[in-house]
Amino acid sequence: SQQGEEDPQALSIQEGENATMNCSYKTSINNLQWYRQNSGRGLVHLILIRSNEREKHSGRLRVTLDTSKKSSSLLITASRAADTASYFCATHSNYQLIWGAGTKLIIKP
């Protein structure tokens, strides 16, 4: 069963704009992780936020976590063509990661 649900399922924006993706989950978590998957490739870890953290930054990425709403958001600022990929959230609970279906992000030149 899927714990994380990303929203939107697909997002198309112009290069240079910001992209925001959301993830909702159902049960309590230890941490929440975001991954990127380029077409035909494996997943690559982007950022991990612990349940006691509210916000985290890594380069052009900003992740927030609201445990009261059981939701997280991933913001990519100043998007580039290379950011075109699918983005997945994964929630860690009971020593396992449970994955959402992903958001497909397309950056238009």
Added chain:
Amino acid sequence: NAGVTQTPKFRVLKTGQSMTLLCAQDMNHEYMYWYRQDPGMGLRLIHYSVGEGTTAKGEVPDGYNVSRLKKQNFLLGLESAAPSQTSVYFCASSYVQPPSLNTGELFFGEGSRLTVL
């Protein structure tokens, strides 16, 4: 540093045939995982291992078997392939974060694309 390597990358099977997917990691990670990815769905955990000689069932274990005889290798076997097992299979490994034993980031292989006719 190769990271996580999966072999083979592509395979076509006929219904009823058997095969083994091999995953090797060179990062000395304790945890290893096998996932399948189907269109429009997130990753689903098939089996996982928390250390050499141990395996456990994930969300969708039926029709698959695994073995972890060496810490660096995790094998996924299909004893009698079915068309429903057509998918992309990903192996991943992770370190353990003491003292909570929480999983840190996962490192993924490039995937093995299996088609069962």
